[in-house]
Amino acid sequence: MSEQINILLVDDQVRNLDALEAILASPDYRLFRAQSANEALLALLAHDFAVLVLDIRMPDVSGYELAQMIKQRKKNQHLPIIFLTAYLQDDREILEAYGAGAVDYLSKPINPLILKSKVGVFVDLFRKTRELTNLNQSMEREIEERVAEIRASLQEKEILLKEVHHRVKNNMQVISSLLSLQAERVGEGETQRQFRDVRDRVQSMALVHEKLYQSENFARVQIDEYTRSLMNDLFQAYASGLPKVQLHLDLASAELPVDLAISFGLILNELATNAFKHAFRGRDSGEIQIRLETNRNGEIRLRFADNGRGFAAPLHWESVDSLGLRLVRMLTRQLGGQVEMRNDGGATFELSFKISRAAISAGSNEESLRS
DSSP states (O other), rough: OOOEEEEEEEOOHHHHHHHHHHHOOTTTTEEEEEHHHHHHHHHHHHOOOEEEEESSSSSSSSSHHHHHHHSSSSSTTOOOOOEEESSOOOHHHHHHHTTTTTTEEEEESSSSHHHHHHHHHHHHHHHHHHHHHHHHHHHHHHHHHHHHHHHHHHHHHHHHHHHHHHHHHHHHHHHHHHHHHHHHHHOOSSHHHHHHHHHHHHHHHHHHHHHHHHOOOEEEEHHHHHHHHHHHHHHHHGGGGEEEEEEEEEEEEEEEHHHHHHHHHHHHHHHHHHHIITTTTSSSSEEEEEEEETTTTTEEEEEEEEOOOOSSOOGGGGGOOHHHHHHHHHHHTTTOOOOEEEEEEEESEEEEOTTTTTEEEEEEEEEEEOO
């Protein structure tokens, strides 16, 4: 059995209400009576109605006035009102009735079939509107449930990906530690230096994964933060063998996908370790400047400069057989970029590459470290 639909009948005369109830009596309807404006308003506060059948001529508050009061309430502003009157009305009063919010206007004596037909139209509209509302609410609940499931699934994948980055980083740390132990076993010499170079490269890659699992974005690395961390680590690793060296960082904010960040980090590692090992040999002090710049076109520019010894002149550095510089050239090609070297008051390397996938934001941060 379908739910009964509420209909409100308002008339100051009991006999008129009895007549309306007799006409509209149906197991599908639940009829409410009101003999005054106050009773009608109380009923509207307590229930939802499909239609209001309202007598115009009532003492104290007329049907027109009651209709205007009802339409001012947001809850009932769309409630259909059918006006009833026993008096002949002119066009002005009929227009006034529609202006007060009536959807229809019937004169007494009422034709029962017409009244039942008109009420039935609004009851059917009310029922379909309610069904549509219920359907919308059901769909909204289903969408919310699906969104919650998707979020839960994404969270699980993020946790898994975070754990993967963590484990990769830990495994690389193990490899780095093994390389350090092996370097100690072979003693001082070229072999030990080669072991330590490989260790530094592994650590630079491990740092990428460390930054990823510490970040909320597991696919991109904030390379300004990465550059700062990598230079601090290398600076501490080589501090004991360095003179008084100042490290100046001027880093704009930029992001790179993980594969590109690894290439970028390896290039930076080679330039830094080369400077720490060779640039300031036999000197009391030195300076390294690193500038990272970005623009709206997705181009990233890295300038790495020291005021050390520089390279022996004349230098055609593209043909230098040093493994570190060969790596720099190879990794630059992987980035689709260019690298230039100048030998003027020290060594200066300028790397530039345009990555459409890099997310660039404005801003610069300067800081200085001293050994």
